[in-house]
Amino acid sequence: MYEDVDVVAHKRKRPELRHAATELGRAFGEALHLSSLWPLHRAPVKGDGHAVFVMPGFLGSDASTTVLRQYLRRHGFDAKPWLQGRNTGRARVQTGLVREFLRLSDKLQAPVSLVGHSLGGVYARELARQHPERVRGVVSLGSPFASATGGSVARLVREAFDQVATRSLEEFRATVSAIDPRLPPGVPSTSIYSRTDGVVHWHSCLEQDGALTENIEVYGSHCGMVVNASVLQAVADRLAQPHRNWQKFTPAAGVSFRYPRHHAGRDSVNGGNDSA
Numbered sequence: 001m002y003e004d005v006d007v008v009a010h011k012r013k014r015p016e017l018r019h020a021a022t023e024l025g026r027a028f029g030e031a032l033h034l035s036s037l038w039p040l041h042r043a044p045v046k047g048d049g050h051a052v053f054v055m056p057g058f059l060g061s062d063a064s065t066t067v068l069r070q071y072l073r074r075h076g077f078d079a080k081p082w083l084q085g086r087n088t089g090r091a092r093v094q095t096g097l098v099r100e101f102l103r104l105s106d107k108l109q110a111p112v113s114l115v116g117h118s119l120g121g122v123y124a125r126e127l128a129r130q131h132p133e134r135v136r137g138v139v140s141l142g143s144p145f146a147s148a149t150g151g152s153v154a155r156l157v158r159e160a161f162d163q164v165a166t167r168s169l170e171e172f173r174a175t176v177s178a179i180d181p182r183l184p185p186g187v188p189s190t191s192i193y194s195r196t197d198g199v200v201h202w203h204s205c206l207e208q209d210g211a212l213t214e215n216i217e218v219y220g221s222h223c224g225m226v227v228n229a230s231v232l233q234a235v236a237d238r239l240a241q242p243h244r245n246w247q248k249f250t251p252a253a254g255v256s257f258r259y260p261r262h263h264a265g266r267d268s269v270n271g272g273n274d275s276a
Contacts, residue, residue, distance in 0.1 A: 013152060013201045013203060014152065014153070014201055015197055015198050015199060015200065015201050015222075016198075019196045019197065019198035019221075021198070022221075023198030023221050024223065026196075026198070026221035026224060027222075027223035027224035028224075029224075030220055030221065030224035030227050030228045030229075031067075031227040033229060034067070034227050034228070034229050034232070037229060045075070045236055045237050046075060046240065047075055047236070047240055048076065048240070049076060049077065049078055050077065050110065050111075050113060050136065050243075051077075051080055051104065051108055051110070051112045051113070052072055052077045052078065052080065052112070052113045052114075052115055052239055053080050053104060053113070053115070053124075054068060054069050054079055054080065054081065054082065054115045054116070054120075055087070055097070055114070055115070055116040055121070055123050055124055056082065056087050056120050056226075057087060057116075057117040057119050057120050057121075057223075057226075058087055058088075058089060058118055058119040058160075058164075059086060059088070059160070059164070060086070060117065060118075060120070061085055061086045061087065062081035062082060062083065064117070064226060065081070065082075067226060067227050067232075068115070068117075068226045068227070068232060068235070069081065071232045071236070072239070075236045077113075077236070080104060080112075082097060082100065082120075083096075083100055084096045084097055084100065087119055087120060088165055089164065089165030090164075090165050094123070097123055097127075098127070101127055101131075102131075105134040111133075111134060111136035112134060112135060112136060113135070113136045113137050113138075113139070113239050114127060114128060114138045115138075115140075115141070115235060115239075116138075116139075116140050116141065116143060117140075117141045117142065117225055118144070118222065119143070120140075120141075120143070121142070121143025121145065121191075122140075122145050124138050124140060124143075125138055125140060125143070125185045126185075128185035128186065128187045128189070129183075129185040129186060132185070132186045132187050135185075135187050136187070136188075136243055137187055137188035137189065137190070137241065138185055138189045138190070139189075139190045139192065139235050139238050139239070140189075140192065141192050141225040141226065141231060141235075142192070142193060142200060142222045142225045143191065143205055144201070144204035144205055145182060145191075145204070146182045146203065146205060146207070147182075147201075147204035152200055152201040152203065152204035153199065153201075153204075157199055157200075182208070183208070184208055184210060184213045186212075188212045188238075188241065188246040189207055189213045189214075190207075190213075190214050190215075190216060190234075190238045190249065191205050191206065191207040191213075191214070192215075192217075192218060192231055192234055192235070193205035193215060193216070193217060194217065194219065194220045194221065194225075195217065195260075197221065197222040198221055198222055198223075199222035199223070212246065214248045214249055215261075216234050216249050216259060216262075217260045217261040217262075218230045218231055218234070218258065218259060218260075219258065219260065229258075230255075230258040230259065233258075234249065234251075234259070237249060237251075
């Protein structure tokens, strides 16, 4: 799949200006849509109560994942906050994250699922890579792990990261993983992405095709991933997969239109028009 879309050639592509310019407005609309349907919204699955460690995106905090965690709890999962304050991308945040994950894992004595939005998804994949025996599966939301550099990130966001994290995205990459960050983490891994993402180019979110990996395309913004009804439903479906008997995503017939690639019957990300 990587070869099909040639991620290396696209890693310097940034989101289209029209997507970046409408990012916040679209995210607000997704939140309003979800709130209007919240009393009626039901996931087609029921969780088994296992713990799900949820990590926010860059500059996000546990407040930004509140809706996502509430949704997961409502549908039978024990969703946990990351407790690291705002995600600044700084080294102390990484250190605290690993400490909290290990503390939670030791306390539960059971594999934990990891869900991460954007930068949080990059963290989630690396936690799974370093501690596969402690991780049940990973779901990343708009996470640009497939780009070896920060070239796929919107310029303003990249500049903000350099200032807030006090290091470049390339330097950050070097501290996160000593190996190619594009490689799958070795546990069931789902990447949820949008071709109209206004913060990261969607090619940078593509997972390699394999028995334990998949990509799910949705309609929506980057910031709205944590409040997007289609995303939340897909996350719940993925987390409900039986432990050690993981199967790839197949949306219910009545909601397949929410997932473009699956609705069109395409079995690879390269199917159809790949233009952003």
